[in-house]
Amino acid sequence: MSHELDGDRAFLDSIIKVADEIARPHADSVDRDARFPSESLAALRAERALSAGIGSELGGGGVSLSAIARACFELGRRCGSTAMVFAMHHIQVATISRHAADSPWLEQYLAAVAADQRLVASVTTELGTGGDMGRSIAPLTTAGDGTSCTFEKQAPVISYGAQADDLFVTLRRSPDAEQNDQVVAVVQNGQFTLEQTGTWDPLGMRGTCSPGFVVRGQIVPEQALSAPFAQIMAESMHPITHILWSHLWLGIATDAFDRARAFVRAATKGKSDDAPPPVAVRLSHLMSELSLLRAAVDSGLAEFVEASAQPGREQLLTMTSTLRFNNLKIATSEQAPRVCQGAMGVCGIMGFKNDSPFSVGRHLRDTMSASLMIANERIHQTNASLLLIAKDV
Numbered sequence: 334m335s336h337e338l339d340g341d342r343a344f345l346d347s348i349i350k351v352a353d354e355i356a357r358p359h360a361d362s363v364d365r366d367a368r369f370p371s372e373s374l375a376a377l378r379a380e381r382a383l384s385a386g387i388g389s390e391l392g393g394g395g396v397s398l399s400a401i402a403r404a405c406f407e408l409g410r411r412c413g414s415t416a417m418v419f420a421m422h423h424i425q426v427a428t429i430s431r432h433a434a435d436s437p438w439l440e441q442y443l444a445a446v447a448a449d450q451r452l453v454a455s456v457t458t459e460l461g462t463g464g465d466m467g468r469s470i471a472p473l474t475t476a477g478d479g480t481s482c483t484f485e486k487q488a489p490v491i492s493y494g495a496q497a498d499d500l501f502v503t504l505r506r507s508p509d510a511e512q513n514d515q516v517v518a519v520v521q522n523g524q525f526t527l528e529q530t531g532t533w534d535p536l537g538m539r540g541t542c543s544p545g546f547v548v549r550g551q552i553v554p555e556q557a558l559s560a561p562f563a564q565i566m567a568e569s570m571h572p573i574t575h576i577l578w579s580h581l582w583l584g585i586a587t588d589a590f591d592r593a594r595a596f597v598r599a600a601t602k603g604k605s606d607d608a609p610p611p612v613a614v615r616l617s618h619l620m621s622e623l624s625l626l627r628a629a630v631d632s633g634l635a636e637f638v639e640a641s642a643q644p645g646r647e648q649l650l651t652m653t654s655t656l657r658f659n660n661l662k663i664a665t666s667e668q669a670p671r672v673c674q675g676a677m678g679v680c681g682i683m684g685f686k687n688d689s690p691f692s693v694g695r696h697l698r699d700t701m702s703a704s705l706m707i708a709n710e711r712i713h714q715t716n717a718s719l720l721l722i723a724k725d726v
């Protein structure tokens with residue numbers, strides 16, 4: 334994987350240590366019991382990994398987004414749920430960091446995330462709009478004197494809502510605003526209440542602990558990011574989400590491939606036939622599927638890094654860019670479970686069983702969530718409209 338800066342190495346070494354020593358041994362119990370990966374999060378906090386992407390002037394680690402993406406990959410190889418919690422937290426933190434300039438409140442907030450290793454959850458999905466990120470129903474209501482705002486949002490899915498310190502919430506700008514006139518606000522512990530409305534016993538990504546809640550909050554106006562929502566989405570939330578998610582899905586698929594390879598090596602050990610057995614040839618087919626996934630993930634990150642470095646990040650504001658990162662999401666969310674299913678085909682019953690060293694059931698189930706996390710059909714509909722009007726694709 335490219336784009337790794339020398340300064341990111343120590344961070345990645347610490348992530349790999351946590352992934353190997355903590356996330357991997359607890360992954361099966363996190364999955365079986367649908368419980369929050371608390372051991373992994375404690376270890377990540379101890380390594381100050383929750384503020385790795387925040388600038389060093391605010392007390393963070395100052396590592397690159399490429400290193401955060403690589404960390405999602407490494408965690409995904411050991412525990413998909415830990416990787417998803419880590420990725421979602423860093424999507425919010427990176428978005429706030431990229432749009433905090435000129436906001437003393439947001440800069441102080443980022444310093445607090447670094448000092449206290451605060452965990453930030455995402456509240457975007459809403460009853461009535463589903464996974465449509467471009468619309469909100471719940472409004473932010475500003476009090477008459479303009480000093481405080483309140484909201485109440487019906488959120489059918491909030492990952493680690495009960496474990497998070499703070500929330501990142503999308504809302505309608507005001508009670509009079511259209512549904513597509515949105516803001517995004519940072520809401521701190523003590524400023525919100527959560528009323529749980531559902532349970533969490535899903536097929537995969539069980540450790541993300543993502544039931545529904547009614548969220549009620551009271552904030553000051555400075556807690557809403559001042560940049561236009563469309564700009565925040567295009568420059569940060571949308572591409573970073575798909576880059577970090579695709580890295581962790583690649584991590585899960587890579588571990589499934591590694592297990593299939595270990596199975597084939599064990600099955601052929603001591604056999605001296607000249608020609609590789611059919612199962613080894615099947616592994617080779619699987620490797621080419623994994624290579625496609627890896628190439629898509631790598632090139633998406635490379636293009637984002639390059640576009641982010643340009644003055645004004647203007648490339649990220651184009652329809653071409655929206656199509657680009659939408660397609661990264663669609664391609665990787667479909668390819669990751671395909672690789673995991675291929676790994677199960679290679680391992681056979683040993684991959685199907687939960688209690689075998691070659692088990693890939695968790696991998697397959699975890700990656701099956703990928704196409705739902707902002708439904709691919711919804712993304713195709715956006716793409717279809719853009720394809721009719723975009724100049725370059």
Ligand SMILES: Cc1cc2nc3c(=O)[nH]c(=O)nc-3n(C[C@H](O)[C@H](O)[C@H](O)COP(=O)(O)OP(=O)(O)OC[C@H]3O[C@@H](n4cnc5c(N)ncnc54)[C@H](O)[C@@H]3O)c2cc1C
Binds near residue numbers: 454455462463491
């Ligand atoms: C593991 C996991 C963790 C999550 N964590 C969070 C979180 O922390 N915070 C959060 O806010 N959300 C979270 N979500 C929610 C997620 O990101 C999606 O927004 C949510 O799953 C969408 O709900 P839905 O399936 O009802 O989607 P909808 O988008 O409402 O879609 C419902 C159905 O309609 C179909 N559909 C929708 N639009 C179209 C269209 N235009 N054309 C054809 N078919 C269409 C879809 O394919 C789907 O079958 C999480 C989801 C998962 C799986």
